[in-house]
Structures are given as C-alpha cells and as structure tokens.
Amino acid sequence: MGSITSTNPDSIDRERNELLWATWVVIAAFGSYFCMYGVRKPFTAGSYSDTVVWGIGFKTVLVTAQVVGYMLSKFIGVKVIAEMRPHRRAATMLWLILSAEAALILFGLLPRPWNAACLFLNGLPLGMVFGLVQGFLEGRRLTELLTAGLCASFILADGVTKSVGAWLLKQGIGEDWMPGVAGGLFLLPLAVCVAMLARISPPTSRDIAARSARVTMNRSERWDFLGRNAFGLIPLVLMYLFVTIVRSIRADFAPEIWRGLGITAVPSTFSHSEMLVAFGVLAVNGGAVLIRDNRRALFASLATCGLGLVLLAVALLARGGGRTDGFTFMVLIGLGLYLPYVAMHTTVFERLLGMTREQGNIGFLMYVADSFGYLGYVIVMVGRNFWPATGDVLGLLTIACWSTIGLSALCLVISCRYFARIKSPQPTGSSAAALAEANP
DSSP states (O other): OOBOOOOOTTSOOTTTOHHHHHHHHHHHHHHHHHHHHHHHSGGGGOOOTTOEETTEEHHHHHHHHHHHHHHHHHHHHHHHHHHOOGGGHHHHHHHHHHHHHHHHHHHHHSOTTTTHHHHHHHHHHHTTHHHHHHHTTSSSTTHHHHHHHHHHHHHHHHHHHHHHHHHHHHTTOOTTTHHHHHHHHTHHHHHHHHHHHTTOOOOOHHHHHHHOOBBOOOHHHHHHHHHHHHHHHHHHHHHHHHHHHHHHHHHHTHHHHHHHTTOOOOHHHHHHHHHHHHHHHHHHHHGGGGOOSHHHHHHHHHHHHHHHHHHHHHHHHHHHTTOSOHHHHHHHHHHHHHHHHHHIIIIIHHHHHHHHTOSBOHHHHHHHHHHHHHHHHHHHHHHGGGOGGGOSHHHHHHHHHHHHHHHHHHHHHHHHHHHTTOOOOOOOHHHHHHHHHHOO
C-alpha cells in the first residue's frame, strides 16, 4: 500500500493563507468538473424524436448508450482511481475528456442510428473524471466544504449545459452536431481549471491527524476493506443505487418531465431550478465541515440523507394534493435527491475513513457505490421500454421516488445501527499532538 501524499514545489502554500487556498481549490475543482459536463450532458437538450430504433425512441437509445459507457467507466475506476498516483491525475483527466470530445465529433459525422455508439464512447472515459478531481480534495480538514463546491458543479452544470445545448439548437445547429459544438466551447476553460488543480498542495500533518492519511489500495487491500465493513457499506451502496437511479431519470429526461408538469421549459428553466437546488445542497452538506468529531459528522451526514428522503415525500404528497406548482415540485425533488447523493460524496465516506482510521481512499468507496448506482440505472433504462406503464416519464419518476423513499429509509436504519457499534481508535503520540493542533 503506497502513500498518495506528494510534494509540489510550485504548489499554493496552504498554511500561509488557508482562505486563499480554499478559494483556489473550489474554483479549480468546480470549474474542471463543470466543464466536463459540457462534454457529457448537452445532447440531452435534443429530442431526437424523428428517429426510432427497433421501436425505441432514439433519445432513449442515446441516453442508454452513454450511461452504459459511464457505468463501465465506474467499474474500471474502482481499480484505476484507487491506485492513481497524484502526479498523474491532471494529465489523465485531460486525456479522458479530450477522448470524450472526439467521440462527440464522430457522433456528428456518422449517420443515425450508428452514431449512437459514439455516445457509448463518450461516456466510457468520463466516468473516471470525478474520482480524479476528488482525489485532490479528500483527507483534509476542509474536505466537506471543498467537495460540496465540487458537487455543486454537477448540479448546476446539469441545467446550464442543457441550456447551452438548447441555445445552440435555436441557433440552427443540428441535433447531431450540437453535442460536439457544445463540448468544444468548454475545452479552454477546462484546461485552465485543470492547470489550477495540478498546483494544489497535498494534505498537511494537521489534515492527516484530523482525517487520516489517504493511500493507494491494491486488489487484496480493497477486498479486505470491503470484508471488514460489508454490513455497514452494503446498505449505503444500495441507498446510493436507488438515489442514483431517480437522480439520473430526473436529469436525463428533464425536458419530458417539465412537459409532463405542464411547463414548456426554455433554456433558462433548467439553470434556474438547478441553481436553487445547488445552493440548498451546498449549504447543508458543506456545513458538515463545522463538525470536528468524525463520528458525529458521520451520523449527521446520515441524518442529512434521511432529510432528503423526507423532502421527496413532501414533494410527492404536495403535488398529489395539488398544493404545489411544477417548478417548486422539481426543486423539491432535486433537493430530496441531491442531499443524500452529495452527502455520500462529501461526508459519509470521508468521515467513515476518519472515524475508523482505515487505510484507504474515498475514491475507491465512491466508485464501488457509483458502479452499482449506474448499473441500476441501465437496468431501468432498458426495462422501461418493455413496461407500458412507464411510457410517461413523469409517472416513472413518481414510482421511482416512492420506491426510493421506502427502500433507502430501511438501508439507512441498518447502516446507522452497524456504525453505531464501531469504536473510534484514539490517536497517540505525534498524531494526538497534531490532532490537538488541528482542533484547538
């Protein structure tokens, strides 16, 4: 097991000005992942309604093709991200995103329906980008705040990049060329933000004392970790699977859901709704950085997941009773889904490692959860074409939300009971002194 701590003589000096350092990191992480979304999501703004493949709408084929590639990327990432050395992250990220953009150019060049394969090739490299960005942020006293900023990027970017795609369509760009053109618009800012990421300093001794050292993990170490913590991790992964399925339905079929709510979505609609969701999720999950004790922070983050489930139920009941409009419904559903989704990224696994002092890294845990989350979504995407009752996307969203509430609540209870029995090891010697310094 090798240390993932590295030195960079040109890095930003965190100790000299932590506020400046944190601002730099959030901008770099937010911008890098936001720009990746510009290569991934704009195509969903198109309808592709004039093409049907084997009785299946072409947009469903495209979404499924990309998600299958993205899912495979997550499974590959379990190994790649867990073993990735810090000095290779930035270059690997650029190579992956440029490969995805090349696939979008091929999408415009090839005829339908054969160009659907290009969306698979587009999703295949992009699934590993989040883990590369997150690797710069984990294991720090400010990790929740930094990662909340990162997660805000995919909430906002989901709406903004759809707006960019819709705007390009209004400018006369064809549906097949629109994704490649949209992706090209984001490449220059992407390069700037990745260069900023490459200059981020490694965790300090105070960070390590507060959160534990983060190290690479080989195959046997990964299996040993899962074996020791299976009874607590499996329920969390299942909850994440359910939330990922519903989140992805809401994201990939947003135009259809808005129409089902009786609202004609214009480009700004996507951005406005997701901006409100991002602010709420950022405030709640980022606030976990104020909780110094890892055990308390872990259970606070699990409570945040429960709050999200409550908001989902409130949104569904309010709409069923005619007590809310479509816009408010979409915002509440977004909050309900993203609160647990982002809590897993920012706090749950981060503080689990800090509480147990297990040797590992958050990228490995996130990619285990993500791989099964996207596998579940692929199954739903394929299955809905053979289930007539789900022809209405809004109806599918409603069914999926209620199922997620019940199953996820059960998973949360099981996981909480398991982790409540785990004792946090006490730091000794120099580790205790560093921890005292980190938490004056």
